[in-house]
Amino acid sequence: GAVVSQHPSWVICKSGTSVKIECRSLDFQATTMFWYRQFPKQSLMLMATSNEGSKATYEQGVEKDKFLINHASLTLSTLTVTSAHPEDSSFYICSARDSTSGSTDTQYFGPGTRLTVL
Amino acid sequence: GDSVTQMEGPVTLSEEAFLTINCTYTATGYPSLFWYVQYPGEGLQLLLKATKADDKGSNKGFEATYRKETTSFHLEKGSVQVSDSAVYFCALRRGGGGKLIFGQGTELSVKP
Numbered sequence: 640g641a642v643v644s645q646h647p648s649w650v651i652c653k654s655g656t657s658v659k660i661e662c663r664s665l666d667f668q669a670t671t672m673f674w675y676r677q678f679p680k681q682s683l684m685l686m687a688t689s690n691e692g693s694k695a696t697y698e699q700g701v702e703k704d705k706f707l708i709n710h711a712s713l714t715l716s717t718l719t720v721t722s723a724h725p726e727d728s729s730f731y732i733c734s735a736r737d738s739t740s741g742s743t744d745t746q747y748f749g750p751g752t753r754l755t756v757l
Numbered sequence: 758g759d760s761v762t763q764m765e766g767p768v769t770l771s772e773e774a775f776l777t778i779n780c781t782y783t784a785t786g787y788p789s790l791f792w793y794v795q796y797p798g799e800g801l802q803l804l805l806k807a808t809k810a811d812d813k814g815s816n817k818g819f820e821a822t823y824r825k826e827t828t829s830f831h832l833e834k835g836s837v838q839v840s841d842s843a844v845y846f847c848a849l850r851r852g853g854g855g856k857l858i859f860g861q862g863t864e865l866s867v868k869p
Contacts, residue, residue, distance in 0.1 A: 673856075673857075680862075681861050681862075682761070682846070682859040682861040682862060683801075683857075683859045684859075685856060685857070685858075688856065732800070732801070734801075746803075748793075748800035748801035748802070749800050750798065751800065
């Protein structure tokens, strides 16, 4: 089946530094990818929709200057947390929609990236 | 706004027990409803779905019926196995844009 990878799987950084998380669709093309954030014991919250070759669409309340999204190719989207602070510590999950599938239900999820900001 | 509410976990069952995980939703119109499963260390996987009222989604022995009158989509399985231990997420999508709204997840632990 279709696989989505995320790198790194976990990262620890100092407050004030920037961290980049990669999301790759390994065996299919994805014009649309989604970035979610998950707090412990809570649901996944959609942060933004990433469209290949265009600007991402951010959900209300998500700072676009803090969470930079780049979707430069059909198989890669990156999320950069700029000037990270301890409150940014969370589990970040991406998903990718198979562009060749006729169904918008065909969305594949990555295993997530655990970010800890000291 | 749209929302999904699941029963709180963790849920602990013995092997071969009957499973029910409750899910209710709030949404305008007629959303599509989904159950996703997340096994340890893996990404979420679509378990089953239903796109209109009274539809029943089923997969791997799991079932859920789209109940418009009670705005519910409860997940059931007649006989759980240890390998079913995972976190289960109920979700809805309104329209075809692919944007999913998730419940908080329910952790299931099945003991031999």
